[in-house]
Amino acid sequence: MVMCGHAVFAAVNEAAEQLCLPVQDVHALYVLQTHGPLPAGALAQLLHIKQPAVTALAARLEADGLITRQRDSQDKRRVWLHVNDTGARTAQRARELARPALTQLFAGLAPATAMAVAALLGDIVEPWLAARLPGHGARRW
Numbered sequence: 001m002v003m004c005g006h007a008v009f010a011a012v013n014e015a016a017e018q019l020c021l022p023v024q025d026v027h028a029l030y031v032l033q034t035h036g037p038l039p040a041g042a043l044a045q046l047l048h049i050k051q052p053a054v055t056a057l058a059a060r061l062e063a064d065g066l067i068t069r070q071r072d073s074q075d076k077r078r079v080w081l082h083v084n085d086t087g088a089r090t091a092q093r094a095r096e097l098a099r100p101a102l103t104q105l106f107a108g109l110a111p112a113t114a115m116a117v118a119a120l121l122g123d124i125v126e127p128w129l130a131a132r133l134p135g136h137g138a139r140r141w
Contacts, residue, residue, distance in 0.1 A: 007105045008098075015097035019090065021064075024049070028057055029066060029091040032083040039072070040079045066090055 009023075012030075016023040024047065031046050032038060038046075044054035058081055061067040066087035072078035083091065106114040 008102065011098040011101035011105070012094065014101065015094040018097050019094060021090070021094075022060075024057060025061060025064075025066070026091070026094045028061060029083055029087050029094070032067065032081055033088055033091045037070075037080045037082045040069075040081055043081055061087065 012026055013023045016026040019026065027047055028043060031043060035042075035046075040054050040058055041051060043058075044051050047054065047057075049057070058067065058069055058079070061081075062069055066084065068082045068084055070080045070082065072080060106117065109117065
């Protein structure tokens with residue numbers, strides 16, 4: 001499973017290079033597109049980075065026209081990050097660029113095994129991590 005994770009990371013890294021973006025930006029766009037708007041702190045936790053780093057990341061993504069930032073109306077300390085249409089298209093392009101490498105990675109597996117690995121990577125691991133973030137509950141993030 002670790003090797004699959006490394007192979008997926010390599011494919012995403014290659015896609016980021018082709019898009020002339022830092023791989024962390026591509027990861028952030030994927031997470032924001034998958035989970036919808038998130039507070040900066042939740043994005044930091046999902047990306048395994050510290051709060052100051054996510055602040056710089058969000059500023060870069062906003063300057064590049066890929067996300068918008070919005071202060072929480074009830075808690076002015078909280079900033080919500082929203083992927084915009086340009087960011088969504090960029091995330092989709094990254095997936096398209098990574099798809100051939102991922103298809104090749106899974107090609108040697110029996111269909112049931114490939115589906116199980118994909119489910120583990122996409123449907124189990126990430127939601128498992130997300131469910132452990134503070135504030136996960138009644139309001140999404």
